[in-house]
Amino acid sequence: MAKEINLREIFMIFKKRFWIIVIITIIATAVGYFQNNSNPTSLYQSSSRIIVGANSEYMKTLMVIMKDPVIMEKVVARLDLNRSAEALAGQISVDSINSSQVVRINVVDTDPVVAADIANATASVFKSEIGNIVDFNDVSYLSEAKVNPFPINSKSNRTIKIAFVMGLIIGVGFVFLLHSLDDTIHSHQEVEELVGVPVLGTISKMNKRNIRKRKKKQLEIEYGGELFDLKKT
Template sequence: MEETISLKENYEIVKKRIWLILSITIIAALISALVSLFVLTPIYQSSTQILVNNSESEISGFDINDIRTNTELISTYSVIIKSPAILDIVIEELELNRSSGVLSSQINVKPENNSQVVSIIVQDANPTLAAEIANTIARVFKTEIVALMNVDNVSVLAEATVSEKPSPIKPNPTLNIAIAIVVGLMSGVGLSFLLEYLDNTVKTEQDVEKLLELPVLGSISQIKEQEENAFVSSQQNQPVGSVTIES
């Protein structure tokens, strides 16, 4: 029984402050939409793929040991691709106004499902520049790896391209608005319960019983102004000496 009463009280609290909850939710959604559409800088993504294969100096043919060796080299190649030895050359060729550390934070090197294929993914506010950086990194790495590790087993599998109408990968306005709605609802409900907890005024018979721990024997109901005016009018229209008995 106590659980039923508690759920009912919670419902009444939410119902009483429903406009506060809705207002906070709507404001949060509007702020999220404005920030996502007009404040945050759109970020575009472009990627190129390289293939780690057998050295050209070796005899061609299928060798499982070569494939295993090349697959293990991919983790080493991933570190080298994001190193200053490669990125400094890329920055110089493209005349980028950023350090190798900043450029490295824009790059993600991802092996494709334990295969010999590696994707070089670049994110930038300029979609064309993102594609240029990805392609330049692949080309520079293919050239420099020969001198760095004395191997020639890298080839460019697919170059990065830019579509006619590129779409940014972030921000995602729909996702941001959905998150803002959830956060707004949670904040509104939490604020409603906080205000109810801080409100120590006595409003109902139940409040009196909880405060004084005494049963309520009677209560004086509040008469609305319209009812009071109707009652006075009816009394004035009655003949003198008449008595009205209400059951």
């Protein structure tokens, strides 16, 4: 039989197991906090732009050459970098802005100055060497890379906020799951629904507190009666 849940019952469910929601939310938020701070290395990006006078098909070939080891090795040598040509190529991305002849050379590095130097050196080496690789020389500078002091992976509280909301949702869902699996009868109304007859009386839960209250009430009745008799005499 499906359980009918009213607002008062929902409130009592949350009140009874509110600590579960709190614990799950705290754990999820803590995980989000550590995840948000798990990448301490700041990364910086800088871009240089060149104009390449080629059609869209030939442009793809030229952009591939731009990251080829023959270009990257000369950039490494010019800047005296302590990395391989393949590793340097992994830091660089090349794209055509809005499918135009303007090519953007993006570089990501842990040092903002080095990122700008690599972007400018790549543009310079490509311009000077492309004629020796293929029969093409229509390359000109548009703008050089500037040092960008702001990291592109700056930390934000977005992950923490998402973790908090997810923890809250999971906690509430878990509480409702526990309630749906709980077959304990909590009220005489549930007994009446199950057996189909009215409940004539209930037996209070016997614990130490109830026993002390009952004894106190009996003593008050007994001593109250004696006092009444003494007053009459």
